[in-house]
Amino acid sequence: xxxxxxIVLSSYLASPAPAASLSEVPPAWAGRIDPIxxxxxxxxxxxxxxxxxxTGERLGDMLGDPGTDAASxxxxxxxxxxxxxxxxxxxxxxxxFGNAGALDPRGFRWPYYLAHIALEQGEAERALGHLxxxxxxxxxxxxLPLRRGEALLGLNRLGEARQAFTEVVEFPTLRAAALYGLAxxxxxxxNWGAAADRYAEVLALQPDADAAQYPLGQALVGLGRRDEAxxxxxxxxxxxxxxxxxxxxxxxxxxxxxxxxFEAAIDAVERQDYGAATEAFAAGLAGDPANxxxxxxxxxxxxxxGRRDEAxxxxxxxxxxxxxxxxxxxxLALMHDAVDDTIAAGAGYRGVLEIDPGHQGALSxxxxxxxxxxDHVSAAGFYERAIAAGATHQPIFLHYWGxxxxxxxxxxxxxxxxTTFDRRYPEPPLFRYLLAKLLAVxxxxxxxxxxxxxxxxxxxxxTQPIPPHTEVLALSLAAAGDFAQAQQLxxxxxxxxxxxxxFDRAARLEVVAVAYRDRRLPETPWAVDARMFMPxxxxxxxxxxxxxxxxxx
Numbered sequence: 001x002x003x004x005x006x007i008v009l010s011s012y013l014a015s016p017a018p019a020a021s022l023s024e025v026p027p028a029w030a031g032r033i034d035p036i037x038x039x040x041x042x043x044x045x046x047x048x049x050x051x052x053x054x055t056g057e058r059l060g061d062m063l064g065d066p067g068t069d070a071a072s073x074x075x076x077x078x079x080x081x082x083x084x085x086x087x088x089x090x091x092x093x094x095x096x097f098g099n100a101g102a103l104d105p106r107g108f109r110w111p112y113y114l115a116h117i118a119l120e121q122g123e124a125e126r127a128l129g130h131l132x133x134x135x136x137x138x139x140x141x142x143x144l145p146l147r148r149g150e151a152l153l154g155l156n157r158l159g160e161a162r163q164a165f166t167e168v169v170e171f172p173t174l175r176a177a178a179l180y181g182l183a184x185x186x187x188x189x190x191n192w193g194a195a196a197d198r199y200a201e202v203l204a205l206q207p208d209a210d211a212a213q214y215p216l217g218q219a220l221v222g223l224g225r226r227d228e229a230x231x232x233x234x235x236x237x238x239x240x241x242x243x244x245x246x247x248x249x250x251x252x253x254x255x256x257x258x259x260x261x262f263e264a265a266i267d268a269v270e271r272q273d274y275g276a277a278t279e280a281f282a283a284g285l286a287g288d289p290a291n292x293x294x295x296x297x298x299x300x301x302x303x304x305x306g307r308r309d310e311a312x313x314x315x316x317x318x319x320x321x322x323x324x325x326x327x328x329x330x331x332l333a334l335m336h337d338a339v340d341d342t343i344a345a346g347a348g349y350r351g352v353l354e355i356d357p358g359h360q361g362a363l364s365x366x367x368x369x370x371x372x373x374x375d376h377v378s379a380a381g382f383y384e385r386a387i388a389a390g391a392t393h394q395p396i397f398l399h400y401w402g403x404x405x406x407x408x409x410x411x412x413x414x415x416x417x418x419t420t421f422d423r424r425y426p427e428p429p430l431f432r433y434l435l436a437k438l439l440a441v442x443x444x445x446x447x448x449x450x451x452x453x454x455x456x457x458x459x460x461x462x463t464q465p466i467p468p469h470t471e472v473l474a475l476s477l478a479a480a481g482d483f484a485q486a487q488q489l490x491x492x493x494x495x496x497x498x499x500x501x502x503f504d505r506a507a508r509l510e511v512v513a514v515a516y517r518d519r520r521l522p523e524t525p526w527a528v529d530a531r532m533f534m535p536x537x538x539x540x541x542x543x544x545x546x547x548x549x550x551x552x553x
Contacts, residue, residue, distance in 0.1 A: 035095075036095045039052070045288060055083060056080060059077065077103065078100040080092075094114060097113050115128075115151075124153075128152065131148050145165065146177055149161045153185065161181065165179075165182045176206045176242075179198045180209070183195045187218060192220075196216060199215055206241050209239055209241040210238070212241070213235035260284075262552070265553075274305045295315075297552045300544045304545060311335075326362070327549055331543060334538055334543055345365075346366065349369070358390075361543070364383070364393075367386060367403070371403055376404075379403040379407075397424070401431075418431045429460060439453035439456070440472070441475065441521065450479045457473040474490045474512075474516070483516045
């Protein structure tokens with residue numbers, strides 16, 4: 001393999017004269033290069049934006065200089081493309097690398113970089129074309145077969161992909177990545193044994209490559225080794241096998257300053273290396289201390305690393321530094337909620353809603369807090385707003401209905417809500433269960449429907465004879481006047497609870513059985529569902545790990 005020249009990475013000084021715009025191609029270069037529209041740089045770290053501006057200005061000067069040669073211009077277009085690429089500004093990167101390749105058709109790196117960013121965007125067909133161009137310049141570049149295999153696999157051209165991965169599977173530094181590709185093909189072709197062996201070797205070579213865990217579990221299931229598979233199926237990793245690629249590593253090395261550290265932190269989070277993420281965020285914040293979004297992400301990694309007091313302090317600073325940022329306020333309110341500081345938690349959630357009235361997290365957690373405090377009317381209102389804002393988790397709908405019930409909502413509305421919710425979430429059939437109970441116990445003539453209650457309850461019981469379904473069937477039968485059958489079913493539940501050692505539950509069930517024996521309905525038919533309607537205590541852990549951050553820095 002020939003030795004590749006390095007792109008000049010040193011910064012160019014901006015010319016004091018006004019630079020020509022890259023969106024216009026001077027006549028001397030017309031037909032050879034494409035114009036590049038100005039890219040949005042406002043969200044970049046200041047130093048990175050300045051490097052891109054300086055490079056564009058230098059290019060403008062060179063385009064207007066009659067003495068500029070194609071090779072020098074190609075090199076600078078390549079630098080601009082690299083700067084765009086490392087900041088994921090792919091449209092500009094593609095144009096810049098395309099111009100570099102047009103000016104320097106013997107330059108391997110330009111089509112290779114175009115293939116790299118095409119693969120990053122999932123554009124396998126385009127990547128394959130660029131890789132073919134690169135291979136005509138340097139067919140011996142070591143990682144070309146791996147890249148080709150990735151593109152071919154994305155196009156479901158499995159035979160060609162297998163051949164590409166096989167070309168490099170014996171190279172020690174590329175073996176794990178090649179085996180991973182071959183294992184993917186084996187899995188698609190249902191060759192369970194080969195897939196399992198290869199995924200296992202990938203993990204032996206690179207234990208951190210947890211993207212191999214779940215498919216290994218799938219292969220083991222295919223082999224009938226379900227017990228062994230279970231451990232792997234619980235690990236849905238995202239880190240694929242790593243391999244050295246000098247050109248890509250050189251591309252990434254362009255990124256310096258706070259943004260470089262923040263990107264490194266995000267990569268570490270994706271690897272679940274929270275210690276490294278914490279260090280990288282801290283390094284970035286040393287150069288950009290007022291970045292409230294990055295500080296919020298830093299606080300989250302501190303929390304996950306067990307440094308809870310430090311996390312709280314960083315969130316408080318993020319709130320101070322970012323007066324319009326909602327995420328640090330929300331997470332801080334959740335921390336207060338978790339320690340039952342209900343006043344601070346409520347104020348925090350409301351502070352988020354003052355900035356963003358449709359914030360799903362603040363609405364949902366404020367609804368939960370209101371429900372735990374017994375303010376059912378407020379809880380119902382916040383749940384309704386959370387659902388209108390797009391909340392889709394089934395428990396929110398269940399707690400919302402419970403809040404409506406205890407707030408004294410008319411039963412016709414309660415019935416209609418249950419019918420709607422059941423259509424949206426038919427499994428598990430919680431809302432059908434509640435509907436059967438409401439129809440059985442309602443005192444409102446246009447809501448009560450004992451026959452329908454029995455039909456629903458019997459279907460639930462016959463399909464899944466669990467105690468709640470047996471209870472609602474007994475209640476429906478009692479509401480229809482069949483107290484003998486209701487008593488028999490209820491006493492069976494009492495006996496089952498005693499046998500299984502659930503004596504408190506047995507005592508509660510016995511009270512209802514006595515009511516049926518006395519030919520009357522239970523006085524508090526909804527008491528059994530009280531726990532189901534009540535949300536769990538606030539726990540920041542899940543939100544700290546998974547609550548989406550639109551921009552993490």
